[in-house]
Amino acid sequence: MTDxxxxxxxxxxxxxxxxxxxxxxxxxxxxxxxxxxYRIIDFALSNVMNSDLTRVGxxxxxxxxxxxxxxxxxxxxxxxxxxxxxxxxxxxxGEKDSDxxxxxxxxxRQNIDFILANPSDQVVILSGxxxxxxxxxxxxxxxxxKDADVTIGMMVVPKSEIHQFGAGIVDAENRIIDWEEKxxxxxxxxxxxxxxxxxxxxxxxxxxxxxxEIDFGMHIIPRTIEEDxxxxxxxxxxxxxxxxxxxxxxxxxxxxxxxSGITPEKWGIRPNPEAxxxxxxxxxxxxxxxCTVQASMVSAGxxxxxxxxxxxLSPGVVVRKGAVVRDSVIFEDSIIEEGxxxxxxxxxxxxxxxxxxxxxxGEDLKHANHEYPEHLYTGITLIGKKAQLPAGxxxxxxxxxxxxxxxxxxxxxxxxxxx
Numbered sequence: 001m002t003d004x005x006x007x008x009x010x011x012x013x014x015x016x017x018x019x020x021x022x023x024x025x026x027x028x029x030x031x032x033x034x035x036x037x038y039r040i041i042d043f044a045l046s047n048v049m050n051s052d053l054t055r056v057g058x059x060x061x062x063x064x065x066x067x068x069x070x071x072x073x074x075x076x077x078x079x080x081x082x083x084x085x086x087x088x089x090x091x092x093x094g095e096k097d098s099d100x101x102x103x104x105x106x107x108x109r110q111n112i113d114f115i116l117a118n119p120s121d122q123v124v125i126l127s128g129x130x131x132x133x134x135x136x137x138x139x140x141x142x143x144x145x146k147d148a149d150v151t152i153g154m155m156v157v158p159k160s161e162i163h164q165f166g167a168g169i170v171d172a173e174n175r176i177i178d179w180e181e182k183x184x185x186x187x188x189x190x191x192x193x194x195x196x197x198x199x200x201x202x203x204x205x206x207x208x209x210x211x212x213e214i215d216f217g218m219h220i221i222p223r224t225i226e227e228d229x230x231x232x233x234x235x236x237x238x239x240x241x242x243x244x245x246x247x248x249x250x251x252x253x254x255x256x257x258x259x260s261g262i263t264p265e266k267w268g269i270r271p272n273p274e275a276x277x278x279x280x281x282x283x284x285x286x287x288x289x290x291c292t293v294q295a296s297m298v299s300a301g302x303x304x305x306x307x308x309x310x311x312x313l314s315p316g317v318v319v320r321k322g323a324v325v326r327d328s329v330i331f332e333d334s335i336i337e338e339g340x341x342x343x344x345x346x347x348x349x350x351x352x353x354x355x356x357x358x359x360x361x362g363e364d365l366k367h368a369n370h371e372y373p374e375h376l377y378t379g380i381t382l383i384g385k386k387a388q389l390p391a392g393x394x395x396x397x398x399x400x401x402x403x404x405x406x407x408x409x410x411x412x413x414x415x416x417x418x419x
Contacts, residue, residue, distance in 0.1 A: 007140055007197070008120040009053050010111065011044055012104055013128030014061030014091070019244045021375045022384040023348060025403055027066040029243070030128035033331050033349075035255045035264055036299045036312050037271045039070055040242060041128040045086075046269040049077040051136040053124065054084040057114050059107050061091050076272035089114060103215035104194075109207045115200065123203050125196040125216075131251050132239035133267035134195070139233050143197040149228040150202070152176065152221070153195030155235040164241075165191035166217040168232050176230045179222045190232060192217060193239060202228070238262045246378050249346060252312045252329045256297050282315050290321070306336070320355075328360075337391070347383040348403065354391035359383060361394045367415035369398045376400065376416075 017029025024032065030041035041058075048056055056079060060067055067088075073079075074086030089111050108115075108125065115123060122143065124136055134153070143151040154168055162183060169178040169188045180187065196216065198206075206220060213219035224230050238261035242248040254260035273281065282301030287293060292307040301316040306323035316333040319325055323336045327344045334351040336342055342353060343360030353359060365379030376382065376398040383389070384403030395401065396415035405419050413419060 006055070006120060007053055007122040007124050007136075008115060008118045008200070009048050009056040009124045009126065009136075010108060010115075011041075011048070011056055011058045011126045011128050012107060012194075013041055013058050013067060014064075014107065015127075015129060016062045017129065017243055019375055020248060021245060021372060022382055022400060022403060023245075023248075023346070024063070026063065026385065028060065028063050031066040031070055032242075032248075033314055034131065034242070034248075035252060036297045036314050038264060038269060039271070040131065041067065041070070042271050043131050043133070043264075043267075043269055044126050044128050045071070045074075045077045045079075046267070047132070047134050047136060048124075048126075049079070049270070050268050051134075051138075053136060054079065054081075055118050055120075056086040057089045057111060057118075058086060058128070059089045059091075059111065061107075064088070064090060070272055072272065072274065076270055076274070087114065103218070105207065105216050105220050106214040108203070112204065112207065115204065120200050123198045123200050125198065127194040129243065130193070130239060130241055131262065132193075133237055133269070134235060134239075136195075136197075139195070140197055142233050143199075143231070146174075146231045147229065148197075148231045149199055150221070150224055150230045151197040151233050152230065153193040153235050154190050154232040155193060155239055156189050157191040159186050159189050162186040162189060162191055166194075166221065167191055170232050174232045174234065176225050176232050179225050181217050181222070192221075193235060195233075197233075245346070245375055245380055245382070249329060249380055253310070253327075255312060256295055256310065291319075306338075314349075331385075344379050344397070345381040345383060348385035348387070350386045351383050352388045353383075354389050354393065356391050357389050357393040357395070359389070359395045361396050362415060364415055365397050367396075367398055369400060369418065370416045371418050372400070 013030040017024045079086040167180045167188050168176040240251045254262045285298045285302040288305045291304045294309045296308045296311045298313045299315040303318045305321040306319045309326045311325045311328045313330045314332040317330045318335045320338040322339040324341045329346045331349040336353045337355040339356045340353045341358045345359045369376035379397045381399040383401045387401045388406040390408040395413040398416045400418040
């Protein structure tokens with residue numbers, strides 16, 4: 001990449017991600033662990049690194065501490081040095097909620113001083129909560145070739161899903177001629193990935209025009225399409241928004257499913273092994289005699305005596321003798337005691353599941369969670385951070401056990417119930 005093309009990256013990482021329920025009770029959505037070794041934001045940061053872009057501003061907002069600790073100096077992604085760097089950009093929060101970022105464009109507008117302090121020809125705007133592999137350098141080259149004011153990364157999605165996205169209608173040159181934000185009746189299957197390349201001068205001009213325009217997809221993009229040169233950059237690889245429990249679970253399962261299209265190691269995705277002040281240079285996983293492991297990812301520091309099938313285990317997970325973990329995602333340092341079963345579940349960090357306890361009991365997957373029917377309705381049960389489940393407990397499908405639970409008065413949690 002030549003010097004005159006060194007674009008500035010602004011990474012939006014402030015979303016609450018409330019549909020991830022208790023997984024985001026104490027951390028920002030981009031800081032949620034993923035795929036055993038990573039956090040969601042590692043994918044965006046690694047893509048930036050692998051595209052030879054060197055200056056990044058990370059816009060945080062909701063519960064930013066875990067994210068800030070995780071990013072640290074940026075050394076894990078080579079963002080350290082005289083001309084390289086990652087800067088955390090929290091909102092200029094005053095006393096009122098209205099001082100927080102009100103939308104994607106408002107967030108960028110509040111950080112115009114950062115853009116001015118880092119001169120660039122282009123600004124690349126990304127979301128920090130998607131799982132994908134993309135070369136932004138190629139997208140910038142395309143943007144320049146098209147002499148575009150704005151270029152939007154777009155991909156084909158099933159029409160049944162387009163209502164979740166901004167949708168673009170393009171001409172033969174890939175110029176976007178019309179835009180629908182989350183259309184009920186779609187005219188296109190081309191969805192915005194929330195990845196934008198703006199000419200810097202153009203972006204500054206657009207943001208200064210109308211301060212009521214707080215969101216790119218809802219306000220700014222429709223106007224720029226009418227007035228200026230906006231192009232779609234077609235993307236054909238693996239890309240997932242992991243904003244729901246179902247998609248988060250499915251994308252984790254894709255990591256261990258051959259041919260799914262997601263290969264974090266081949267993509268050059270880097271975790272931050274020094275995050276949280278605890279080096280993760282753990283001993284290799286130990287598989288003791290009598291254990292069974294099938295189609296699973298087991299990270300370093302784990303000890304497997306029991307059975308693990310079709311599951312993703314983060315570092316330091318212990319599965320004792322006679323225990324079974326199936327179709328599940330288990331975060332760091334969780335312990336599943338002897339004879340326990342964890343089926344179709346997501347367990348946060350340092351969960352302790354007592355001997356003989358069953359998490360994910362029964363065959364009825366359709367009994368949605370009573371409190372959060374839109375979050376849990378496919379049978380997945382959530383166990384919160386540091387929850388302690390006593391021996392012999394039975395927990396059904398679509399259940400929630402909140403972080404820190406340490407009760408012993410309930411032995412059965414029926415389908416759809418929460419603790």
